[in-house]
Amino acid sequence: MWSRPSLGFSRKQGIPTVLIYGQTLLLLALTLFPVLWLIQLSLKVESEAFRMPPQLIFWPTLENYVALFQGKFARSSETAWLSAWRPP
Numbered sequence: 001m002w003s004r005p006s007l008g009f010s011r012k013q014g015i016p017t018v019l020i021y022g023q024t025l026l027l028l029a030l031t032l033f034p035v036l037w038l039i040q041l042s043l044k045v046e047s048e049a050f051r052m053p054p055q056l057i058f059w060p061t062l063e064n065y066v067a068l069f070q071g072k073f074a075r076s077s078e079t080a081w082l083s084a085w086r087p088p
Helices: 014-042 063-069 074-084
Strands: none
Touching: none
């Protein structure tokens, strides 16, 4: 007879394995949250981006990316780099 393949959970190791998977998922969520928050923030218009409390459901827009590629942020980013690398 064929035996069922093990999925990594046995009766002896079931709880420790579940805890390891749980910790891994928690660490993954904590690591990805800031990245996902910045992505969703970049898809909001300015008035929605600074709204308190923040809205999680919104109509995404690409106008920030259009402005970025048209060079509208070039002067502000140049100023930011110069002030960050200015010697004390």
